[in-house]
Amino acid sequence: MNIHNAALTISAVSPSQYPKTDFPEIAFAGRSNVGKSSLINKLLGRKSLARTSSKPGKTATINFYDIDGCLHFVDLPGYGYAQVSKEEKKKWASMIETYLNTREQLKCTAILVDARHSPTQDDKTMLGWIRERQGYALVLATKCDKIPKTKLNDHLDEIYYALNLEDEDILIPVSGETGLGIDDAWEAILELTGVE
Ligand SMILES: Nc1nc2c(ncn2[C@@H]2O[C@H](COP(=O)(O)OP(=O)(O)OP(=O)(O)O)[C@@H](O)[C@H]2O)c(=O)[nH]1
Numbered sequence: 700m701n702i703h704n705a706a707l708t709i710s711a712v713s714p715s716q717y718p719k720t721d722f723p724e725i726a727f728a729g730r731s732n733v734g735k736s737s738l739i740n741k742l743l744g745r746k747s748l749a750r751t752s753s754k755p756g757k758t759a760t761i762n763f764y765d766i767d768g769c770l771h772f773v774d775l776p777g778y779g780y781a782q783v784s785k786e787e788k789k790k791w792a793s794m795i796e797t798y799l800n801t802r803e804q805l806k807c808t809a810i811l812v813d814a815r816h817s818p819t820q821d822d823k824t825m826l827g828w829i830r831e832r833q834g835y836a837l838v839l840a841t842k843c844d845k846i847p848k849t850k851l852n853d854h855l856d857e858i859y860y861a862l863n864l865e866d867e868d869i870l871i872p873v874s875g876e877t878g879l880g881i882d883d884a885w886e887a888i889l890e891l892t893g894v895e
């Protein structure tokens with residue numbers, strides 16, 4: 700996609716702050732530090748629009764990025780970060796759940812998993828929520844640049860089976876570092892959000 704303008708619309712914590720726009724949204728969910736914000740930057744061809752950090756827990760709000768006034772990318776707080784207090788975890792979980800369960804503009808939620816490791820119980824729980832809402836799974840396996848090319852298929856197979864993926868689901872290997880899989884990811888995003 701040829702992007703002319705991408706900008707942060709708002710960092711929201713509650714539904715009253717969600718943008719009053721009616722164009723489609725795609726959300727990016729995944730464990731803290733899995734590479735959500737990095738992938739958003741790569742998809743948008745921007746270095747640091749979405750703030751990233753080697754320290755998990757960077758994104759603590761629901762960040763809406765407006766793309767040419769026709770699509771919102773929604774960067775969700777990461778889950779599963781052990782160092783966050785119980786209170787904070789509860790707050791983030793309820794923030795994510797409220798958005799996923801109530802937002803009508805949400806057309807697709809992608810789940811990001813680290814291609815190097817087996818998906819966690821938290822990943823499976825999150826995918827369960829997503830499936831309940833949209834039926835299928837769009838799984839983006841991140842940090843593939845860190846896996847030797849000859850091993851990549853083994854890692855993808857492991858994710859496929861661990862998450863019980865099926866034919867109608869989509870699993871795309873990506874890298875927010877090298878740009879691997881970015882075109883494929885865009886193709887899936889445009890199709891699943893219905894953006895021309
Ligand atoms: N090698 C490599 N590093 C990556 C990739 N994606 C992200 N990283 C690194 O992983 C760390 C976390 O990336 P973020 O994009 O901030 O992760 P996040 O999922 O947004 O994390 P939270 O906001 O805490 O939920 C950073 O140090 C990134 O540079 C990737 O595809 N390849």
Ligand SMILES: [Mg+2]
Nearest residue numbers: 735736757758
């Ligand atoms: Mg982030």
